[in-house]
Amino acid sequence: MGDALQGLSEIVIQAGPERVYAILEDSTLLPRWAPMVKHTTGRTEKVGSVRTYQVEWEGRKDEVAERCVEAIPNKKIAWIMEKGMMTRMFSRISFWYVLEPQGRSTTVLQMGFLYEPRHILARLMYALIMKRKLKQLRRSLLENLKNLAEAQAA
Secondary structure, eight states: OOOOEEEEEEEEESSOHHHHHHHHHBGGGHHHHOTTEEEEOOOBOOTTOEEEEEEEETTEEEEEEEEEEEEETTTEEEEEEEESGGGGTEEEEEEEEEEEEOSSSOEEEEEEEEEEESSHHHHHHIIIIIHHHHHHHHHHHHHHHHHHHHHHHO
16 A cells, blocks of 8 residues: 555663663563563564564453564664554554663663555554554653663663
């Protein structure tokens, strides 16, 4: 269908990129900063690794599988969703985190995303309902990552 939906959110974290990246690459920590994740099979993320997890969001349960497609320590990590209810609406769902150091103990963490709608109904649902909800979710994930990284840095 073309015309991917994409964007970027960011947050400043009072912790070095090493600490932030350590959280992102350790999938066992996922339920601590992504509370919709109830259980994950993931361990340490590396290119090609697949993590599956049980998720519950807004009363809906699902099993999601994501493949790590990029892992540059302390700089960037990215995934593509391979399984999950959102894959019925989007032919491609990818997201990534970019870590930009600001001095020795501060990191600007950017979260990027790209959704490619499968059909016009998916594009419409995204515009009318999902865009706002997913923006709130991304903001919550970034805040949770910030809180976890700063608590570990203290």
